[in-house]
Each structure stands twice: as structure tokens, then as C-alpha cells.
Amino acid sequence: MAACSRAQVLDLYRAMLRESKRFSAYNYRTYAIRRIRDAFRENKNVKDPVEIQALVNTAKRNLGIIRRQPEGSCPASGTLRLSRVPGATRRSC
Numbered sequence: 536m537a538a539c540s541r542a543q544v545l546d547l548y549r550a551m552l553r554e555s556k557r558f559s560a561y562n563y564r565t566y567a568i569r570r571i572r573d574a575f576r577e578n579k580n581v582k583d584p585v586e587i588q589a590l591v592n593t594a595k596r597n598l599g600i601i602r603r604q605p606e607g608s609c610p611a612s613g614t615l616r617l618s619r620v621p622g623a624t625r626r627s628c
Contacts, residue, residue, distance in 0.1 A: 538584050539591045547594050548575050554601045567601065 549569070555567035572617055 539587055542589075544591065547591065547598065551594065551601065554598065558604070577614050 536576060551571045552568060555564060555571060556562040574594075581587055581590065
């Protein structure tokens with residue numbers, strides 16, 4: 536398993552944001568963008584290569600979910616479900 540470079544992670548981040556901006560519904564679009572930004576920010580200081588690879592694999596799986604959504608529409612089920620990042624904690628306001 537090859538280690539992920541910073542450039543690969545940034546490309547994945549940008550691709551996820553770009554694909555999320557295709558949602559026509561404002562609430563789905565902003566939710567997806569917020570979740571992506573929060574997840575990447577929470578994990579920006581992870582140093583363990585195995586954990587980084589697991590996070591990248593989760594992000595790739597989520598990118599596939601976003602790409603499979605109908606073009607310019609909301610998810611068919613009425614909810615957008617992105618996998619939780621293992622070990623990530625929820626912050627309360």
C-alpha cells in the first residue's frame with residue numbers, strides 16, 4: 536500500500552468539493568461542503584500512514600457516493616449520507 540502524498544490528498548479534497556457543488560438543492564450542497572471541510576480539517580494533523588490511508592479510502596468511497604447522485608438534483612433517498620471518519624469526534628456548538 537503506497538503512502539498518499541499531500542498533492543493526492545488535496546486533489547481528492549478539491550474533487551469532493553467540486554462534485555458537491557453540483558447539487559441543485561442549497562441545503563444538500565452546503566451540508567456536503569461543510570462536512571467535507573470539517574472532516575479534512577479535523578484530520579489535518581494525522582501523521583500515522585496507516586490511518587491516513589484509511590481516511591483517504593473513506594474519502595474516495597464518499598466521492599464515489601457523491602458522483603453517483605443524479606446530475607443537478609438531490610439524492611433520491613432524501614438524505615445525503617457520507618461515511619463518518621473513524622475516530623472523528625463530533626463538535627457541539
